Amino acid sequence: MSAELCRIDFEPVGKRVAVPAGTSLLDAAQAAGIGLASVCGGHGHCGRCLLAVLDGDAGEAGEAERGLLPESELAAGQRLACQARVAGNVRVHVPRASLVTSQRLQTGGLARDVTVEAVVRGWQAQTSAPTLSDHRSDFDRVAQALRAAHGLDGLTAEPAVLRQLSPLARRTGWRLTAYVRDHEVVGFAAPGRRPAGLAVDLGTTKIAGYLADLETGEELAAAGVMNPQIAYGEDVIARLAHAVRQPGGAERLAGAVRSAINDLAGTLAAEAGIARDQIAAACVAGNTAMHHLLLALPTRQLSASPFVPATSRPVDVRARELGLELAPGAYVQMLPCVSGFVGADHVAMVLATGLDRADRVAVGLDIGTNTEIALCRPAGPALTSASCASGPAFEGAHIRDGMRAADGAIEGVRFTPDGVELRVVGDTRPTGICGSGIVDAVAELHRTGLINERGRLRRDAPGVRRGRDGLEVLLAPAAGTGSGTDIVVTQGDVDEIQLAKGAIAAGVRVVLAVTGTDPADVQEVIVAGAFGSYLNIDSALGIGLLPRFPRAAYRQVGNAAGAGAKAALLSATERERAWRIADGIGYVELTTFPGFQRLFARSMQFPTIADVPTIADVPRFPGG
């Protein structure tokens, strides 16, 4: 029975695969090359790999599924792919929201010109094989050849690198490339293989990786994956709690993210057509919690007042100590942090945007689960930063029909008299709504007067109806959606956005106040981050998510943290600059700032609309 092959048909993607009975649908999907979302690693916790069994036997739903899925959905064939095990031929429907392959990931970011000045260079070596009259050691003969050819002196190599040399040299006839960092050989490769570097923007939710040629600076590949630590908590607070309180928690969190970065390195190398051990350097920018969890540093002092990091200095650590299979002696530089809640990602953002060198008053915002705010004032102490917990709503979490910015996500919403206009990622039927979409939707609800200043949906306004979670507004009716269900904005969704925007707006106000900066003096507002780059600035201004600086002052720069990590990867000078930035930033602790809570509460309100729009602006809602 267990040796019997079952045929699994995946719809609507149209893929088929044969697997032994007992295989999970998640494994079957992987075998078929379908990227099913699975943030908990197949443990039945995250509910992301939801699909519907249309035909055939996929076993009884177990405890995990019964805990996550209502009886009605189970009855309709909804299953978690990781839990359902096939017992015969099965036909399933994979909703778009369960696919990860098409997830949009901001890996572009600022195209800053960085003078390449890599910390690792590749040098060609050619020497002769040992003989009875020339029995210099393997490393000696190569090091002496490198000295003769390139003037490299006093070279050393770790055992891990020496392990590579002896067999490789004999295979290549003593012609090699040596990857040299300062006076140390960190890896050997076949002749002509240039060293590559890996830059990582390690986010709480997403991990973006970039592979670059360390000699030319050329980007060879870019890719992103989810941070698998999500299975242990969506925000940094939950993850730190897991690390501190659960036995083995710190090791588990470190292991999860290390293995994700390692896989990412493999993916990037494959895409660039290079060997993994050509990756001879890496640079990681992440917030302080991600930084500590990756390095398995102590987090107890980071998760309780006064929230101090174990270290905020740059840390150079061997890649293999983090379980990363790069060149055997490769180092990872962990970029420096500022404080418990202003991390290396913020430093990298400042590095990439040049905020540390701005000649005018400028604000930098990196909007995400945590939002970091930097204020640059050429006159005073150059940089002041703060961090606020803006929550995961912008990632689509805690939003009724929220999803990440993958194909099928509503990313833009416009109410017109003719109806609701939607812009959908991948130009397909919508299956949910992502961060920029929900901000748009709330801004439109506000602009058209469907919510009041306190964010309450008006019970009897046109389009406002009662749904299973209270008041809601329909954006896309079931008939036109990829999910086959209505896509709505609920009162709860509005509440989530209010919390997020309130935190950000209050944070900016505190930073301005602390530095005695007149808002009218702000000449530039840089909005960084994946979410920030898709955000509709007018919507954000409309709901007070962004402060009311002149519209022209706003500049969206994409994934600046990633760009900063790339710059530091490619240049020792940029690394030094990153450390000067981190060391020089004045940090403002928002939570203990007098009056912050009141400011936060006030900032959750919506701006008063001077001209209350006529009812004509309110769309004819679908089915309404």
Place this chain on the structure above:
Amino acid sequence: MSAELCRIDFEPVGKRVAVPAGTSLLDAAQAAGIGLASVCGGHGHCGRCLLAVLDGDAGEAGEAERGLLPESELAAGQRLACQARVAGNVRVHVPRASLVTSQRLQTGGLARDVTVEAVVRGWQAQTSAPTLSDHRSDFDRVAQALRAAHGLDGLTAEPAVLRQLSPLARRTGWRLTAYVRDHEVVGFAAPGRRPAGLAVDLGTTKIAGYLADLETGEELAAAGVMNPQIAYGEDVIARLAHAVRQPGGAERLAGAVRSAINDLAGTLAAEAGIARDQIAAACVAGNTAMHHLLLALPTRQLSASPFVPATSRPVDVRARELGLELAPGAYVQMLPCVSGFVGADHVAMVLATGLDRADRVAVGLDIGTNTEIALCRPAGPALTSASCASGPAFEGAHIRDGMRAADGAIEGVRFTPDGVELRVVGDTRPTGICGSGIVDAVAELHRTGLINERGRLRRDAPGVRRGRDGLEVLLAPAAGTGSGTDIVVTQGDVDEIQLAKGAIAAGVRVVLAVTGTDPADVQEVIVAGAFGSYLNIDSALGIGLLPRFPRAAYRQVGNAAGAGAKAALLSATERERAWRIADGIGYVELTTFPGFQRLFARSMQFPTIADVPTIADVPRFPGG
């Protein structure tokens, strides 16, 4: 049954212990605090933990024991302690030869004055706890305190060290000792705890360890253990073969020696009354094979002509990468090697004896399983070295009644007209004969004419009798020995010594010839090594083991390799000197030297005795 306690009496040591049924006698001995020899780690391979069950049930002998012990010995109750499992009260007899506790280990060596200039220093730091208005990271506040107090700048620390800091600082109220190497903190400790260093002389047979105060240079403890790799082969050739040919062999050999050094570090720290993580630096000198096997470097090229090392340069490697639990960031320096068969132990010997700076023609000999020969000529290229395989006979191996230099070992033999005079380690009843004893015995056999120039025992000479292994001479009759059996010198023993001495004498001759050195010009002969320090020089000269330089030229210096490792541990200047020595030594490959084999064969012969001694010199042999 398995919970039942069995009483085990160990004789003649007079110890008793109660253990659960099923416990091995080896574990029981350990529980009783008896150091039973066990070089294979209790796998029943080495046969060193032999003892006799006098009374009680220790189960049936298994396959391992039946393979190693003749039926007659098994019938007499002989068992391997690691294999025999008690099933009730048991009384056993532990022969001295199976004890390791009393093993004599030359850990003294040259007392060279080294100006301490340690690579790691301890610095006191005192700072304040973080507050809401001072939320510098843990490492930052300590590093800034170190800069303010001691001018230490640009300090870094690895994650492993940072892991130590956060909890420790909170326990000690932010008063700490920082162990600093260059600009890196390699460990933290409570205030006032000075850093210690570990020097290791890693021999094929023995491992000697020394713990020293890194600031004063004072020796805190010294101890030695067997090299557990012996279970995989007694000499380097056998071990290299194991590493190259057996799957997982290299890992097994590395693991065995790493864990032995780690245990040794624990023993030394306990003896010195310090914490293991106060050991902030280590330095290891071993022959090239031991060096490679410890680092798990490739050995294929080392075990086939032209026998080249993977590296001969100094290698600095984190202690934790070798599984050594020292200060979390501590480095081990592996001293440099010269060639496949002239290793770091030889370099350390030259360092300790100052042969590289001698102002006269001098020969250095480090006699062991491999014997290294150095010739210093102030006129020419300063140093020329060679290595010869002298075999394990000097360690008591391959000798009928051979044993290591532990209590009960005959270390000196003198034939007088009144009988055989024995000098026994520990001044007790003899149980066997160690290296210096067997050299003495052979020298006496030769001096008294009981063997001829070719080393053959004269069949009909007084005292020569036929034993179970052919001709033999009785040294101590059963009635007076600790083992209860006769202790003899056999023809086979003489053969082994001939092989060993022949190799050494031929090696010295080749080195003299290659360098064009007139033997008459040699002014000093330094005899180093544990064996060399107990060796009777006159006996060695008598049998031609040592060349016939003037008697006054000979100087015995003890464990010079260990002394060299200590010097390099304590001084960066000495480390640099070690590298200059290794780099500058001219190496002579003996095995391919024309005519070496003939020279070797000739050197196996014994010197002609000018005055053949009268028969009166031949002792009245016991029982003869």
